[in-house]
Amino acid sequence: MSDAARVENPLRPGRVILRRYAAYLAATLAVLAMAQQIIVAETDWARMGSAAELLREAAAFLPNLAFMPEVLFPLLETLLMALWGTAMAVALSIPIAYLAAKNISPFYPLAYGFGRGVIVLSRSTHEIIFALLFVSALGLGPLPGILALGCRSVGFMAKTTAEAIENVIPGPIEAIEATGAGPIKVFLFGVVPQVFPIWVGNVIFQLDINLRRASILGLVGAGGIGLMFAEKMQMLEYDKAGSVVLGITAMVIVGEYFSNRIRTRLI
Amino acid sequence: MTSDEMTSGIDTIHQSYLADRRIRRIWKFVILLMTLTFGVWTVDVLNIPIERVLRMFGPLATMVTERLMPPDLYYVMEPLILASILETIEMSVLGVVGGLLIAMPMAWLGAWNVTPNRNFIYPMARAVIVVARAVPTLMWAILLVAIFGFGPFAGTLALLKSTIGFAGKLMAEQVEAIDMERVDAVRATGANEIQVFFYGILPQVKPAWVGISIYSWDSGFRGSTILGFVGAGGMGLYLRAQISVMEYHTAMGLITAVIGLVILSEALSHYLRHKLY
Known part of the structure; x- marks a missing residue:
């Protein structure tokens, strides 16, 4: 890589970009932690049954x-x-x-x-x-x-x-x-x-x-x-x-x- | 033209003005009468006894002064309630993030000016957004509870639906207002539809979409506070339980907490939207 490519963009210092990606990472981790809590920990997947059973239950709501x-x-x-x-x-x-x-x-x-x-x-x-x-x-x-x-x-x-x-x-x-x-x-x-x-x-x-x-x-x-x-x-x-x-x-x-x-x- | 002819001309104008005014008065009267008849008819259809309307102020005043005040805020501080508030926030974030991930492509496919296919994909995407807006979220939550069982998962899916409708419509409106020359410029380089979206459309709508996303969370959080009423997770469950056993002071404590949280979320969303622009 040539030296010219390493010159920092004065409008976007590396510090700012780093901080931005750190914020993205933190937000993603927070959402994943919430997903773990809601979808994995608090949902009883075993009771829900298979996808076919779920579909059959949903089909019961088809309008009469x-x-x-x-x-x-x-x-x-x-x-x-x-x-x-x-x-x-x-x-x-x-x-x-x-x-x-x-x-x-x-x-x-x-x-x-x-x-x-x-x-x-x-x-x-x-x-x-x-x-x-x-x-x-x-x-x-x-x-x-x-x-x-x-x-x-x-x-x-x-x-x-x-x-x-x-x-x-x-x-x-x-x-x-x-x-x-x-x-x-x-x-x-x-x-x-x-x-x-x-x-x-x-x-x-x-x-x-x-x-x-x-x-x-x-x-x-x-x-x-x-x-x-x-x-x-x-x-x-x-x-x-x-x-x-x-x-x-x-x-x-x-x-x-x-x-x-x-x-x-x-x- | 003699002065006599002029006077008679003015007279005819005046006469026609008077006739006009009379007709307008009759019309006003007829419309008023029709409105009144309609009003009486609606009260009849709704089966509301008038004496009940007249006697409702006493019970309402007792309700507010004796039963609701003062709100019991200590109840809200119990760990069980605090955990349910945390669950409400988690549900709202998850539901809205998931909903946005679906709403964004729907907004792109359902915008008339940039949709990849106007005969098939456009009406499909529009239908998704319109139906998601039209089905009441609470009923949707009941259906989901019947299918997936009690718990926050059903509530999260219900919020997913309401976010698709809410954000999808607003985002599509933003896409329809973009500068098409920049899209055509990207297209002229031989870019395919997906490249056109990322380099021609997304940069133009990004600030607005970020604002809409934050606003959707704000709106989703409001909605999530009552999903517990139908067993779809969150603090609404306790509110319903307290009201149904007539524990109004604790119920009012919860309502105060909801109002406080909604105001906080609104302030946060306002702050973020202004900071990001």
């Missing part, structure tokens, strides 16, 4: 198409739960967004902190946890499910709305202030028209997400199609459970398609 019509009504129920949950989140998110938008929040650190706190709590708690708490307080049925969906999605709605309010362009607001309009009119004609299209897009996006969320709430008794799934699993009617999953998948794909269509048209 004759059962599909019975899935339709719970799917409708799920859709309506998602609608109400989103409506609730939208209604609650407006005051919280008002508190959590830096540029218009009253009593700056206090109300702003409160608004942000609500957003963080709502966004980092899984919908199933909300649903369990509401079910244990209010009993079974779609009502706790709707409340859980509302609590879960209010954070996202309030966060995006607050961000949209923070990013408002001041020009139109100053123009409306110059006409002598009061604060309410400034808000209605200066802020709302700028925020509205973003907000509508987010409402549709959230509806799409809530449709997915609503479909599992029934697993803890909070209404919707998840309940049917849980029943079929308990009765060991795996083919019908498979049809329920197929129905949800179809509904979610259709929902996502329409949500994307509407949002691309809006923007």
Whole structure:
């Protein structure tokens, strides 16, 4: 090897490259150690049986198409739960967004902190946890499910709305202030028209997400199609459970398609 | 044009404006009425008694003030719970790493501009991503538990699925936004599809893909905290057990721990993404 090839690249000193590969090595070893723990130590491979047996068990879940019509009504129920949950989140998110938008929040650190706190709590708690708490307080049925969906999605709605309010362009607001309009009119004609299209897009996006969320709430008794799934699993009617999953998948794909269509048209 | 004719012209404009406004008012009224009818119909379909809605605030307030507060954080410090938290983290890392290893080729094959074959491979890769996104992860976890038995292995596979859907879609979007001239330049040297991927596509999307990978772990970790509800490993098992025996203070302690960990993971992912760019 000639000496010229040994000249170090000034942008990549050997030390940096060494440190980088050491980090790669450490990460790989950590993942392998976790794999050893989860896949080898904590999994009972002997009980699982051969690959053929596993395949046969998986084949039991192949959807029973004759059962599909019975899935339709719970799917409708799920859709309506998602609608109400989103409506609730939208209604609650407006005051919280008002508190959590830096540029218009009253009593700056206090109300702003409160608004942000609500957003963080709502966004980092899984919908199933909300649903369990509401079910244990209010009993079974779609009502706790709707409340859980509302609590879960209010954070996202309030966060995006607050961000949209923070990013408002001041020009139109100053123009409306110059006409002598009061604060309410400034808000209605200066802020709302700028925020509205973003907000509508987010409402549709959230509806799409809530449709997915609503479909599992029934697993803890909070209404919707998840309940049917849980029943079929308990009765060991795996083919019908498979049809329920197929129905949800179809509904979610259709929902996502329409949500994307509407949002691309809006923007 | 006389001034009389002008006035009548303005009059007709004004008349048509008034008629328009009347029609718009009627429409608004009809839409409002339809929305209300729809709302009442949905409440009927969902079978929600109104008096239950009106009486729900009392139980909710008691729930929060008496049963949930204060959270019992000592429970979380027990070795059993700490071990389950560690297991949750391990599951999330394994599931997401495995999912990313599948999501990356899927994103490449499922990007319209660079897919090696638009008639067969593209729709297949897209279908994998779309179905992985559409099947609810918790139900998938139940199916996997039924097939593979209780334990973190089923949970890891469930996270694998959700990562394929989550990361696959975002990564494919990044690939579809790349500069095709650089891909064509690599192709012009006679490179095959795999060489085109490594020298034309990967360098362009690498920073975005790294960010998406970290974000997927963040999202996967959130998901992994509840997989234990259905016996698929991790801390969710204890949360469900505590709620079902009505030990709400310890349950709330676990929920607080989950929220704390999720906020930590989000902060870590935010920090890493900003450091790497």
